[in-house]
Amino acid sequence: xxxxxxxKVATYGAALRALNEQDRLRRLAPxxxxxxxxxxxxxxxxxxxxxxxxxxxxxxxxxxxxxxSRLLRGNCDEHERLEAEAARFFGAETxxxxxxxxxANFALLTTLPQRGDLLVxxxxxxxxxxxxxxxxxxxxRESVHNDPTSVENTIRDWRAKGGTGRVWIVAESLYSMDGxxxxxxxxxxxxxxxxxxxxxxxxxxxxxYGEQGRGLTATYEGRENLLVVHTCGKALGAAGALVTASxxxxxxxxxxxxxxxxxxxxxxxxxxxxxxxLLILQEEPERQxxxxxxxxxxxxxxxxxxRSSPSNSQIVPYIVGDNARAMRLASALQARGFxxxxxRPPTVPAGTARLRIxxxxxxxxxxxxxxxxxxxxxxxxxxx
Numbered sequence: 001x002x003x004x005x006x007x008k009v010a011t012y013g014a015a016l017r018a019l020n021e022q023d024r025l026r027r028l029a030p031x032x033x034x035x036x037x038x039x040x041x042x043x044x045x046x047x048x049x050x051x052x053x054x055x056x057x058x059x060x061x062x063x064x065x066x067x068x069s070r071l072l073r074g075n076c077d078e079h080e081r082l083e084a085e086a087a088r089f090f091g092a093e094t095x096x097x098x099x100x101x102x103x104a105n106f107a108l109l110t111t112l113p114q115r116g117d118l119l120v121x122x123x124x125x126x127x128x129x130x131x132x133x134x135x136x137x138x139x140x141r142e143s144v145h146n147d148p149t150s151v152e153n154t155i156r157d158w159r160a161k162g163g164t165g166r167v168w169i170v171a172e173s174l175y176s177m178d179g180x181x182x183x184x185x186x187x188x189x190x191x192x193x194x195x196x197x198x199x200x201x202x203x204x205x206x207x208x209y210g211e212q213g214r215g216l217t218a219t220y221e222g223r224e225n226l227l228v229v230h231t232c233g234k235a236l237g238a239a240g241a242l243v244t245a246s247x248x249x250x251x252x253x254x255x256x257x258x259x260x261x262x263x264x265x266x267x268x269x270x271x272x273x274x275x276x277x278l279l280i281l282q283e284e285p286e287r288q289x290x291x292x293x294x295x296x297x298x299x300x301x302x303x304x305x306x307r308s309s310p311s312n313s314q315i316v317p318y319i320v321g322d323n324a325r326a327m328r329l330a331s332a333l334q335a336r337g338f339x340x341x342x343x344r345p346p347t348v349p350a351g352t353a354r355l356r357i358x359x360x361x362x363x364x365x366x367x368x369x370x371x372x373x374x375x376x377x378x379x380x381x382x383x384x
Contacts, residue, residue, distance in 0.1 A: 023323035024344050033339035035362040036371055041208050041314055042287045043361035044237025044277050053276035054269050062272060066265035071254070074265035082271040083242070089278050090214055090230065091221040092244035096253060097274075099266040101203050101231035102128040104241035106135070107259035108199060108227060109170070112249065113138035116165035118158050120151055122182070124175055126201060127347075138168065145175075148186035155194050167196035173216040174204040177348050177356060179311025181216065188220055199227045207235025208314060213281040213288050238273035240266050287361060295359050298368045305376050316357040317343075318375065326353035332378045338371045 019025040044050055057078070058064075068074035079097050086095035098104040109132030113119055119133050119140035133140040141158070144150035155167050169191055171182045184200070191198040202215040210218035213235065217228050224246050232240040243253075253260055281288070295314050302309050302316070309316050320326035323344045330342035333355070344353045355375075359368070 023327060029341075031339065033334060033337045034367050034371070035339055035360060036357050037339045037341045038358060038360060038362070039204065039234035040237060040362060041204075041235040041291055041358075041360045042213075042237065042280075044207075044235070044280060044287075047237060047280070049280055050237055050273055050276055054273055057269055057272040062268045064269060065267055068265065069261060069263060070265045071261055076265070076268040076271070078268035078271040078275075079265060082275045085275055085278060086230070086242045087244065089212075089282075090228070090242075090244050091218065092228070093222060093246050094244070094250040096243045096245070096250050096260070097266055097271060098241045098243065098260065099263065100233065100239065101126075101201070101229060101241040103259055103263070104229045104231075104243050105129050105201060106132040107253070107257050108229070108243065109133055109168075110136045110259070111253055111257040112197075112227075113168045114165065116163075117168060118155070118163055118165060119168045119170060120154050122146065122151075122171045124178065125170055125172055126176065126203070129170055129201065133170075138165070139163075146180065146183055148183050148190060151187065152190050152194075155190070155196070167191075167194050168199060169196055170199045170201075172201045172203065174202075174209070174313055174315070176204050176315065177343060177354070178317055179309075179313040179315030181313070184216055184220070188223075188226075191225055195225075197225045197227065199229070201229045201231075203229065203231035203234055204313075204315060206230040206232075207277070207281060208288065208291060212285060232270070232274045232277070236274055236277040238277055239270050240274060242274070291359070291361055294361070294363075294365065294368070297365055298359050298372075301369060301372050305372055307372075307376070314359040316359065318355040318357060320353050320355065321351055323353045326355065329378055330355055333371070333374055336374045336378075338374060340371075 062078055066074035066076055083095040083097055098107060105128040113136055115137040117138035119138050121129060121133055121140055121142050122145055123142040124145045141154050143154050151169060169187055171187055173182050173184060187198055200217050202217060206215045207213040209216050220226055221244060227245045230242040232238045299309060299312055320329060326342040330340055333340045340355050340357055343356045348354060
């Protein structure tokens with residue numbers, strides 16, 4: 001029996017050994033050290049107000065679990081209140097709450113684009129978007145990262161070859177591994193010129209950018225051809241994702257979106273937590289300003305140390321290149337008390353293994369200086 005079981009898993013063991021030889025084997029590691037690795041940008045995940053809101057909801061009778069899908073008994077008042085508040089806050093017609101950003105992206109792309117349509121994906125969009133595109137009905141093509149001309153040329157080429165369906169342009173407003181911003185103004189204009197939909201993942205911008213943290217799409221919210229995914233597990237300190245869209249598209253998803261229809265609804269307590277986070281954004285704008293100040297400070301300090309960053313956001317990639325060297329550097333910094341993780345392919349393109357340094361309100365300016373000094377010391381002999 002043992003040998004049979006071993007044979008069954010041999011293929012998986014060989015795959016793991018191959019990953020290890022390529023310095024790409026992943027392992028779970030505990031939270032430890034000063035937080036330069038999380039997406040808890042506004043330090044809301046442990047904020048007293050968030051805890052009190054959830055505790056009060058429990059005391060008032062909110063259930064821990066929804067107990068069913070939204071179309072069955074799982075549709076709770078907490079979900080309805082959150083979606084109404086989110087639509088108002090973001091300036092959209094409606095909102096729909098999903099259990100996470102990955103699920104939301106996958107759900108949208110496997111439901112709304114139809115057979116005969118075209119998806120144009122920025123080459124560096126999140127894995128959930130690529131997976132949704134592969135599993136969906138529409139054709140999909142990649143455009144050069146942050147290149148509006150490439151997007152438009154892709155659309156024109158498809159039309160010239162007989163494409164007649166709807167075009168869907170998909171981008172992130174702030175890219176999670178490079179920390180750079182999408183050219184949203186140009187993408188909106190292209191969508192308008194080609195009667196296309198624009199879908200934007202605001203995962204790393206919601207709560208951080210825009211008036212009161214409404215995101216980088218705030219100027220464009222409410223447009224019929226715009227769908228936005230506002231992830232709730234990053235700057236909002238909770239879990240889930242809010243999709244803002246027109247009423248027609250929301251109703252279509254409620255009726256046709258399998259990840260929505262056949263999944264147990266998100267915890268009502270998460271809906272309460274997210275609604276409290278939206279209230280905090282409005283009542284404590286100093287959090288957003290403090291983070292902006294910290295980001296500006298960190299980038300000045302990077303320059304003062306003779307280093308440069310390809311971003312000017314709260315996401316600071318330090319490109320190493322080699323997988324093994326990136327992981328050794330991450331381990332060295334972790335040993336010095338800084339929770340910084342190494343990122344390797346396929347999460348990032350081959351040859352661009354890196355440290356992903358995240359700036360949050362969980363750290364101080366002194367912490368930033370200490371971390372940068374440690375980074376310089378650990379890379380002093382780097383021939384680059």
